[in-house]
Amino acid sequence: MMNFNAELVERQEYINRVLDAFLPAAEGRQKTVLEAMRYSVTIGGKRLRPMMMAEVYRSFAPRSELSVVEPFMAAMEMLHTYSLVHDDLPAMDNDMYRRGQLTTHAKYGEDMAILAGDALLNFSFETACKAFSGGVKPEQDVRVARALQVFGQKAGIFGMIGGQVVDVEKTGQPLSEEEIRFIYELKTCALLEASMMIGAILGGASEEELKLVERMAKNIGMAFQIQDDILDLTGDEAKLGKPVGSDEKNEKTTYVTLHGLEASSAEVKRLSAEAVELAKQINASEFLQELITYLTVREN
Amino acid sequence: MMNFNAELVERQEYINRVLDAFLPAAEGRQKTVLEAMRYSVTIGGKRLRPMMMAEVYRSFAPRSELSVVEPFMAAMEMLHTYSLVHDDLPAMDNDMYRRGQLTTHAKYGEDMAILAGDALLNFSFETACKAFSGGVKPEQDVRVARALQVFGQKAGIFGMIGGQVVDVEKTGQPLSEEEIRFIYELKTCALLEASMMIGAILGGASEEELKLVERMAKNIGMAFQIQDDILDLTGDEAKLGKPVGSDEKNEKTTYVTLHGLEASSAEVKRLSAEAVELAKQINASEFLQELITYLTVREN
Numbered sequence: 001m002m003n004f005n006a007e008l009v010e011r012q013e014y015i016n017r018v019l020d021a022f023l024p025a026a027e028g029r030q031k032t033v034l035e036a037m038r039y040s041v042t043i044g045g046k047r048l049r050p051m052m053m054a055e056v057y058r059s060f061a062p063r064s065e066l067s068v069v070e071p072f073m074a075a076m077e078m079l080h081t082y083s084l085v086h087d088d089l090p091a092m093d094n095d096m097y098r099r100g101q102l103t104t105h106a107k108y109g110e111d112m113a114i115l116a117g118d119a120l121l122n123f124s125f126e127t128a129c130k131a132f133s134g135g136v137k138p139e140q141d142v143r144v145a146r147a148l149q150v151f152g153q154k155a156g157i158f159g160m161i162g163g164q165v166v167d168v169e170k171t172g173q174p175l176s177e178e179e180i181r182f183i184y185e186l187k188t189c190a191l192l193e194a195s196m197m198i199g200a201i202l203g204g205a206s207e208e209e210l211k212l213v214e215r216m217a218k219n220i221g222m223a224f225q226i227q228d229d230i231l232d233l234t235g236d237e238a239k240l241g242k243p244v245g246s247d248e249k250n251e252k253t254t255y256v257t258l259h260g261l262e263a264s265s266a267e268v269k270r271l272s273a274e275a276v277e278l279a280k281q282i283n284a285s286e287f288l289q290e291l292i293t294y295l296t297v298r299e300n
Numbered sequence: 301m302m303n304f305n306a307e308l309v310e311r312q313e314y315i316n317r318v319l320d321a322f323l324p325a326a327e328g329r330q331k332t333v334l335e336a337m338r339y340s341v342t343i344g345g346k347r348l349r350p351m352m353m354a355e356v357y358r359s360f361a362p363r364s365e366l367s368v369v370e371p372f373m374a375a376m377e378m379l380h381t382y383s384l385v386h387d388d389l390p391a392m393d394n395d396m397y398r399r400g401q402l403t404t405h406a407k408y409g410e411d412m413a414i415l416a417g418d419a420l421l422n423f424s425f426e427t428a429c430k431a432f433s434g435g436v437k438p439e440q441d442v443r444v445a446r447a448l449q450v451f452g453q454k455a456g457i458f459g460m461i462g463g464q465v466v467d468v469e470k471t472g473q474p475l476s477e478e479e480i481r482f483i484y485e486l487k488t489c490a491l492l493e494a495s496m497m498i499g500a501i502l503g504g505a506s507e508e509e510l511k512l513v514e515r516m517a518k519n520i521g522m523a524f525q526i527q528d529d530i531l532d533l534t535g536d537e538a539k540l541g542k543p544v545g546s547d548e549k550n551e552k553t554t555y556v557t558l559h560g561l562e563a564s565s566a567e568v569k570r571l572s573a574e575a576v577e578l579a580k581q582i583n584a585s586e587f588l589q590e591l592i593t594y595l596t597v598r599e600n
Contacts, residue, residue, distance in 0.1 A: 145434070
């Protein structure tokens with residue numbers, strides 16, 4: 001019986017080492033913004049996206065080293081971080097704290113936060129490009145190019161940014177079921193899809209397997225987001241580490257306000273179970289299967 | 301004798317068509333920001349960077365179609381545009397007009413301008429990735445990967461963004477010669493270097509030729525920027541289409557304030573002549589040679 005929490009922490013520590021290796025040192029004339037880039041990445045999160053990328057890669061290439069995936073793992077976390085840095089800006093959500101720490105603009109000023117976000121986005125592409133072998137491994141380079149295309153598309157105006165745009169524009173307005181789904185699919189699911197698809201592409205998945213991975217990732221993203229809405233209504237502030245009830249206070253339309261708590265909980269369980277089934281089809285590790293349940297049917 | 305102005309306009313119109321073909325249509329749920337992206341690109345400039353990229357490519361591959369360069373040409377102009385959109389933001393230069401038109405944040409709001417800038421930066425990488433053949437032309441794909449690396453590096457924290465960071469941080473402070481050179485080389489030269497180097501890489505230049513192209517581009521960038529400083533002091537507002545004397549008013553250190561008008565003019569002529577000499581060494585077109593002089597020893 002594996003110890004899920006110990007394995008989770010081990011993987012997070014490994015990803016933090018990968019990130020540290022790819023992030024530039026905070027020195028030289030650009031020191032302030034390099035510090036802001038490192039700070040933004042360091043205060044962040046559970047490293048779920050690179051973790052899932054690595055797990056899916058291992059499902060398809062169980063005997064390979066992670067060296068070709070690592071640039072993309074680091075790139076994905078940098079990309080995710082830039083999106084949080086810009087989301088927190090005064091002109092956007094105007095948040096001063098994230099996970100109990102000062103947000104980047106609160107600590108370094110608005111101008112440096114805009115530039116640190118731009119720099120992280122740009123550097124995420126620079127970092128992903130480090131996976132190219134320069135023609136030494138032609139087959140690998142074809143996969144890296146394909147992975148880079150997925151990375152760009154899922155992050156851009158027809159992916160994550162597109163979801164953010166509609167979310168910002170519709171703030172304060174009631175949303176339809178279609179609009180909710182559009183925002184969730186782009187803002188939340190797109191980067192999870194990209195992460196898992198890139199793992200699959202680099203691991204040598206077929207087109208059919210790639211579609212399956214995309215579907216699995218979308219399920220996880222939707223379940224994760226609906227569970228977020230549920231926890232905002234029913235969660236324990238101490239466990240969550242953030243105040244609850246903000247959606248209700250802001251009269252925000254969510255999946256829960258449209259369908260109610262019971263149907264939403266059932267949908268999370270359905271999506272999560274389907275994702276686990278799909279994971280089994282690609283021979284995903286026991287860890288990835290447990291991770292899916294951990295992320296979707298969760299209390300924080 | 302060629303008609304330089306007619307050729308210039310012809311090339312600009314061609315680049316505008318390329319841009320129009322690569323920019324997504326302003327429709328769907330993300331319509332507002334897609335409109336803002338198109339607006340930002342449309343109000344802009346002389347299309348110098350893609351123009352120089354194409355000219356350098358032609359120097360190395362005179363009998364080839366421009367199809368492999370076009371994605372990079374469009375990408376470079378999108379990248380340049382995003383940098384202007386974010387520079388104009390209230391937290392940065394807070395400019396309401398650019399070339400007589402409302403800036404993106406003045407027209408679409410600060411939130412949409414941040415997102416339109418992010419979307420243009422992201423889409424520039426997506427667009428450049430369209431040059432990959434997917435393994436059909438392996439030699440081309442190696443060049444495209446290399447070009448993409450140069451694109452990322454010259455745009456990022458050790459390129460353009462790095463220059464912008466130092467420029468923003470040092471606003472209102474006197475600058476040393478080294479600081480001035482650092483800002484000019486990164487903020488102004490880096491994208492010109494990238495443009496011309498990408499043209500050279502895609503055209504099959506050797507490493508030695510690539511270094512020569514980088515040096516030529518740096519000369520052009522420095523001459524262009526010093527001439528900008530000169531024109532701010534001596535230019536004709538009617539010809540420039542913008543107010544002069546802003547550097548003096550803002551007590552801004554420039555190359556001219558450090559070295560005086562006469563030495564600065566001599567330096568522009570020296571850099572420009574050296575760039576033309578380097579252009580001749582790569583068998584650059586007569587048009588490119590004239591363009592260098594036009595850009596550096598200019599009145600507007």
